[in-house]
Amino acid sequence: MKTILITGSGTGLGKELALEYAKKGYKIILTGRREAPLKEVQQLIHQEGGHAEVFTLDLTKHESVQKTVSAIIKNHSISFLINNAGAGCFGPLSELSIEDIDLALQTNVFGTIYLTKELLPHLLEQNEPKIMNIISTAGQKGKVNESVYVASKFAVRGFTESLQKELEGKVTVTATYMGGMDTPFWDETDHIKDKSRLKSPQQVAEIIISQDSQFEINV
Template sequence: MNKRIVLLTGASSGIGKELARQLAQRGDFPLLVARNMCSLHSLKKELGQCDIFSCDVTDQEQVQNLVDEIINEFGRVDVLINNAGYGRFGGILDISIEDYIGMIDTNYLGAVRLTRSLLPHMLEGGGGRIVNIASVAGLTGIPNLPGYVASKFALIGFSESLKLEYSPKIQVGVLCPGPVYTPFFGGEDPARLFPSPIARQLIDAQTVARHAVRLIDRPRIKVIPSTLNLFMKVRNLVPGFYMWMTKKIYDRFKEEQATWTEDSYRPVINSTER
């Protein structure tokens, strides 16, 4: 096959679905992976030139079988995009230990499993590119997202280690978007989940997908939108001031939340495949 073969996880909805569309539009051949095969079949009918696979990235046997099947059928994978993930919204004491474990297992170890299973084939074939969809939450602590934050910090650290060990044969990109308007929010108004300075940075899945596709050609760590990139630069330059400022913003937001009625605010967001 002359087309670039791109393996994409979490392809059934949200960012993953938009990524699949943009990959197909630019002439790549997407291999779409998710647990929801019904959604994948619909997406395949829409895109035409692609293939679909069912896999739970928390299951090592399924991941290895997936990679074996793809290598046997296609002979190679040129690009891996680790996008599968989910989140639970709630304070440190509000979400269960099972939620912490689940987010680490999917958001972090899911990417590790797939990378480790595919990496030997990439190296044998002369190299490849890996793009991990992380989050701004992997660069800074965020109240009410402790498990998600931890999983994305781990993913970014793994990505940097991967680059240091295997570049230039393996090029690694990491995309760190701010809040994205997808089913990840469970239909909740983001203005009720984040303070207004953060909620104003809301971006759509199409924008995230566009930046992710660009990272294939120019792999690096990228924060979007640009305003949040500036926030992260402030964090790195003056971390004490950044933490003080962030604490003030969230304390004020907590006071605002206390005035809301139960009917107008739901504190926990249902998890969803991204």
């Protein structure tokens, strides 16, 4: 049984990826800042006969990443890392708070880099290891009132494309570009006016899983 570590797996796309991969027989390592939603996802997986473990993780703090990775690999062999966790930052640049800017960059950019760096030596010891970075179409083009969010996703895109070259023949690295989804990500912003046009997290998860061996996925 192969094991997948998914960040931000308590809600939204991370949750749906965890549920769908568990149905396919993978053991899931659920990570996120809040334990309660992770436990809920774990229970859903167990009810379906799957296997999942919960580890709280603050991606914005390197020390937390180091300690959590160390605890995970002590008892689990991770062959697939999905960097899914993300933080939004929307509105005119002049109106964005420094706190929101810091959170977006620390989570989306540094968190992705920290976790990948810490887990990479372990991944390289596994059979057919994979890394998937959930980037979004914000990593492909500029957007109004998304300057900082887009900047963070462009950074992750560059990081991903560089790893594809650096780890060629050793680790399959996938860049996933998805449009808007109807998730709790949008609950605290009015940036998306009409959520009815958005795909559900389950729809997006199913598309991603059907193509997860590719180098680039567009949803």
